Amino acid sequence: MTPKESKKDEKMDREFQKKFKFEGSINVLTQMMVDPAAVEKRGGGKNLPLRRGEILDVIQFTNEEQLLCRNSQRRCKSGGEALPA
Numbered sequence: 001m002t003p004k005e006s007k008k009d010e011k012m013d014r015e016f017q018k019k020f021k022f023e024g025s026i027n028v029l030t031q032m033m034v035d036p037a038a039v040e041k042r043g044g045g046k047n048l049p050l051r052r053g054e055i056l057d058v059i060q061f062t063n064e065e066q067l068l069c070r071n072s073q074r075r076c077k078s079g080g081e082a083l084p085a
């Protein structure tokens with residue numbers, strides 16, 4: 001990872017902490033894959049766009065239906081309909 005990429009990742013993490021009022025360091029609990037049979041969703045608001053088969057980093061379990069996730073572009077939002085990877 002180059003220094004430029006590292007700074008960009010740190011900035012994205014700070015924005016995530018501010019937006020979700022997340023205290024402490026961001027730790028990935030597990031990874032999950034979006035159900036390949038699921039309908040793709042565009043997202044919006046606090047919902048993460050879901051693509052079939054995409055691998056998401058789970059940061060926090062918020063309730064039974066929602067997870068706080070980060071996708072491969074390091075975008076963090078709530079998501080659902082995932083299966084363990």
